[in-house]
Structures are given as C-alpha cells and as structure tokens.
Amino acid sequence: MHGQLIEMQCPLKCMDSFSSILFLRPSRKGAEEAFQLATKCAVSPLIASAQDSIFIPGISGKSQLLFALVFTTRYLDLFTSFISLYNTSMKLIYIACSYATVYLIYMKFKATYDGNHDTFRVEFLIVPVGGLSFLVNHDFSPLEILWTFSIYLESVAILPQLFMISKTGEAETITTHYLFFLGLYRALYLVNWIWRYYFEGFFDLIAVVAGVVQTVLYCDFFYLYVTKVLKGKKLSLPA
Numbered sequence: 001m002h003g004q005l006i007e008m009q010c011p012l013k014c015m016d017s018f019s020s021i022l023f024l025r026p027s028r029k030g031a032e033e034a035f036q037l038a039t040k041c042a043v044s045p046l047i048a049s050a051q052d053s054i055f056i057p058g059i060s061g062k063s064q065l066l067f068a069l070v071f072t073t074r075y076l077d078l079f080t081s082f083i084s085l086y087n088t089s090m091k092l093i094y095i096a097c098s099y100a101t102v103y104l105i106y107m108k109f110k111a112t113y114d115g116n117h118d119t120f121r122v123e124f125l126i127v128p129v130g131g132l133s134f135l136v137n138h139d140f141s142p143l144e145i146l147w148t149f150s151i152y153l154e155s156v157a158i159l160p161q162l163f164m165i166s167k168t169g170e171a172e173t174i175t176t177h178y179l180f181f182l183g184l185y186r187a188l189y190l191v192n193w194i195w196r197y198y199f200e201g202f203f204d205l206i207a208v209v210a211g212v213v214q215t216v217l218y219c220d221f222f223y224l225y226v227t228k229v230l231k232g233k234k235l236s237l238p239a
Helices: 002-023 028-053 061-074 085-108 123-135 142-156 159-168 173-200 205-217 219-227
Strands: none
Touching (some): 061 085, 061 142, 061 159, 123 142, 142 205, 159 173, 205 219
C-alpha cells in the first residue's frame, strides 16, 4: 500500500513541478527542486513493475542510497529557513519518495534484489566528493558546503547503476527506460541553466559543470538506448 501511494504521488508531483517552471520565475534552488522532483518520477515505473511482478528489475540499491543522501544534504535548509508551504512540502515529499524507494529495494523486495552485482564501492565517490565540496563552493558555511556536496554527488550517483549493468552485461527494458529519462532530465537541466543565463544573466559554474559531467557519463548508454532499445531490442553490452 505504501509503495502504491508513492507511485501515485510522484507523477502528480512531477506535473506540479513542471508547472512551477512554466508559470513562475524560478530561483536557483526553486528551479533545481522542480527538476529534481522529476527524477523520482522516472523511478515510479520501476516500482510499479516491482509491485506487479514482485521483482526489482536490475535496480542498483547503492545508486538509490546515494540519491537519498543527495537530497537529504540538499534540503537541510528545512531547519533554518521557511520560503513557503509549497516549497517545504515539495522538499519533504521528495525526501520521502527517495527513502521509500530505498525501503522497497532493501526491505520489501530484498529477496529479489541483485546484491551480487551491485558491488560498486560508493566510498570512492563519497570521499572525493566530500573533499571537493570543501575546496570548491560558493560560500564556506555548513549548509552551502552540504548543498555543494549534493550537487557533486548527484553528478556521479548513477555510476553504481551503470557499473551493475556492465557486470550483468544486460538490462531489463524498463530499467533502460528509467536510466534514459534520468539522463534526459540532467540534459534538460543544462537547458534550464542556459535559459536562466540568457534571460536572467545568472550562471552557476558548479551546477553547470556537475550537469555536464553527469550527462557525459550517460553518453554510451544513450547511444545503446537509441540503437537498440528504441528498435525493440534488449540492451546488452558487447562481449
């Protein structure tokens, strides 16, 4: 029941988020929140599949844990500032969706979670990203460092998922759709920054570089998705 509730909430909140982009002038973090919430809409088909088949289709639990960490550290300003009820509600719902996904993978569907192939050493991401966030940030304050940490970590959080696919040599079709839309979201994120620079004169180098890095990580996958999945073939890596 809880998983089904999350499935219904995420698409609705996704549409609400995009409406905020279309009809409001977003601030730096307001625009980010809208795009970020859209990422969790990508995972709802996976959860729906799991509910129907009692099977987690090749999802990396470690990537989902990293995404949960990303948005937990990004939204710590919940304890220090209040912008609006809408803003606060979106942050809380997004964090709840992130941890609900982790719960479904590691608890409810633990028996079908492929932990044998989900073996990426996440400390190799968290430690360097943590060090970089201390060295390169907008302001040397705890919340700003943690916000910067979340931006850097998000850019590489998909690596455990891609590593898992490389180990198995293939991926379920619904998993490839999830990855494609997650990558497409990041590409659209770059469009958002270009739009804001052109119309508002605003440029955030940290966010743009992180977005470029994440998009580059998806390049090989995008190629395989277009050449195989869109043609009705199962995604499989060359031997």
